[in-house]
Amino acid sequence: MKVLPQTFYWDKNVTRIAKNLLGKVLVTxxxxxxxxxxxxxxxxxxxxxxxxxxxxxxxxxxxQIMFEKGGLAYVYLCYGIHHLFNVVTNGSGKAEAVLLRALxxxxxFAWMTHRMNTSSIKRITSGPGKLxxxxxxxxxxxxxxxxxxxVCIEEGMKVNNKQIVTxxxxxxxxxxxxxxxxxxxxxxxxxxxxxx
DNA sequence: TAGAGGATTGAT
DNA sequence: TCAATCCTCTAC
Numbered sequence: 177m178k179v180l181p182q183t184f185y186w187d188k189n190v191t192r193i194a195k196n197l198l199g200k201v202l203v204t205x206x207x208x209x210x211x212x213x214x215x216x217x218x219x220x221x222x223x224x225x226x227x228x229x230x231x232x233x234x235x236x237x238x239x240q241i242m243f244e245k246g247g248l249a250y251v252y253l254c255y256g257i258h259h260l261f262n263v264v265t266n267g268s269g270k271a272e273a274v275l276l277r278a279l280x281x282x283x284x285f286a287w288m289t290h291r292m293n294t295s296s297i298k299r300i301t302s303g304p305g306k307l308x309x310x311x312x313x314x315x316x317x318x319x320x321x322x323x324x325x326x327v328c329i330e331e332g333m334k335v336n337n338k339q340i341v342t343x344x345x346x347x348x349x350x351x352x353x354x355x356x357x358x359x360x361x362x363x364x365x366x367x368x369x370x371x372x
Numbered sequence: 373t374a375g376a377g378g379a380t381t382g383a384t
Numbered sequence: 385t386c387a388a389t390c391c392t393c394t395a396c
Contacts, residue, residue: 255380258379305381350378
């Protein structure tokens with residue numbers, strides 16, 4: 177399977193990338209343990225709106241990766257417990273990213289169930305905090321590039337617009353009116369998307 | 373330097 | 385409905 181080129185992430189329209197990522201395949205290869213999952217749910221974030229860590233171009237120690245050129249991983253800890261995995265997009269200085277919220281596992285079931293401490297593969301990657309754990313992603317992945325490192329994204333299945341459902345993003349009520357932006361995208365009728 | 377809160381999850 | 389749990393940011 178072909179790895180997406182860095183130019184894929186340089187699109188200036190972050191919501192278009194969020195949609196384009198649906199059907200693509202997230203791959204981790206950690207100490208020889210290969211895991212792969214089709215991306216079935218994403219959310220877009222931009223410095224232009226309040227839901228984003230880098231709102232108003234505010235750079236901090238945590239979010240500085242978002243200001244880099246597209247094609248890097250932005251991983252951070254949420255609620256002190258969960259690692260969330262984002263893909264940095266756009267050019268340098270334009271802080272935008274796509275959060276991966278759910279995967280459909282296709283390879284590495286044994287590693288995933290082991291990491292999740294369960295025997296069932298069901299709903300094992302249906303949520304942003306769960307998919308990082310199942311794939312073995314943690315904060316040490318912050319800033320890694322998505323072309324040559326242990327984590328990358330490959331071309332996957334074709335998705336047409338009719339299969340894509342759009343909705344408001346989850347868990348950012350504090351963002352005021354921006355919380356209502358239709359920037360969450362997922363595959364219609366897919367059983368692997370996160371619980372709402 | 374202390375205090376508040378968060379792009380979540382799973383158990384109660 | 386709520387606790388877990390700790391890093392990050394803000395205010396003092």
